[in-house]
Amino acid sequence: MTARILDGKAFAAKLRAQVADAVVGLTKRGRPAPGLAVVLVGDDAASQVYVRNKVKATEGAGMRSIEHRLPADTTQDALLQLVASLNDDPTVDGILVQLPLPRHLDSAPVIAAISPAKDVDGLTIENVGRLAAGLPGLVPCTPLGCMLLLDAALGDLAGKRALVIGRSALVGRPIAQLLTQANATVTVAHSKTRDLAGEARRAEILVAAIGQADFVRGDWIAPGATVIDVGINRIVENGTARLVGDVAYDEALPVAGAITPVPGGVGPMTIACLLANTVVAAHRRHGDVAPRWSLKED
Structure with missing residues (x-):
């Protein structure tokens, strides 16, 4: 048996198409195209790439992209003032402050300052x-993307035994909560878990979100299990750098029933879900019923 590859690029393209259709539906009803404001502070190279990709995807879905690129020496007060102005801007439906911020800035009060109705990062x-x-x-976008992939792969999750490895506030905990809401039987594992392989x-x-390259070995995986690998780890072998997940992919492939690759699995879904959240925020702002997303085969 070889696992079904859950192609995040293909699923993300399908979600972006649904988002674009929803944008058209809004504009046909006389609503403005949703606006996503992205704030980038400093010149971190990875963050610049992420922002560029988000801007391209936003515009590709027919939405308005509003960029704010601030110098690395921006003060906390200046950043908070910008967030406050975006909260008050009626043309902005979603606000995303790209993390990490420069070291002299505290991200917690910045996130707290974002209007919950425009908090498309959740x-x-x-x-x-x-x-x-x-x-x-x-x-949150990454957990939402994971759930959409699981829905596409498995449909009804009720009663299924799910293990989330990792308990971060950004990924592990939200995924566990979403799985619980889907009526799965959920275990959250972490560094203190006994017999993690047995669990x-x-x-x-199995959702791996621990941030350690090839941590989950092939013999940890139950035959036919669905594996969602959230990890993105850069390793260097023989002088060549490459990205790998938290799951030993080549070992898992002949055992699992379905698996996300790294790269090309969960990652593309994160940006697509950012667009989806922005459209949902726009619908709610206008008092419209927000769309529901599904990546199941028609």
Whole structure:
């Protein structure tokens, strides 16, 4: 048996197409195209690439992209003032402050300053709390992308045994909450978990989000399990750098039922879900019913 490859690029393209259709639907009703404001502070090379990709994807979906590129010596007060102005701007539906910020800036008050209705990263305390309480809100993009991939691969998750390896506030915890809401039976594993390999072997769904290259070995995976690899780790072998996930992919491939590759799995879904969240925020701002996304085969 060879696992089905969950092609994140293809699924992300399908989601972006749905987003673009939703944008057209908004404009046909006389609504303005949704606007996504991205704030980049400093000249971090990786962040510049991420922002460039987000801007391209936003415009490709027919939405307005608003860029704010600030110098590395921007003060905390200046950044907070910009966020406040974006909160008050009626043409802006979503606000994303690209992380990490320069060291002299504290990201916590910046995130807290974003209006929860425009928090398309799903990081404000209100949106985190709404997710924990099972209430409607804006969900963090990477966990949302993982859930859409699982829905496409498996459909109904009710009763399935799921293991999330990693308990970060950005990925592990939100994914565990979303899986619980989908009626899966969820275990969250971490550095203190006893017999982690044994826990993994019992899982029908395994989500790896621990940030360690090739941490999950092939013999940890139950035959036929669906594996979502959130990790992106840069390693150097024989002088050549490449990206790998948290799962030993070549070992997992003949065992798993379905698996996301790295790169090209969860990563592309994250930006597509950012666009989706912006469209949802725009619908809610106008009092419209927000669209529901599905990547299942027609």
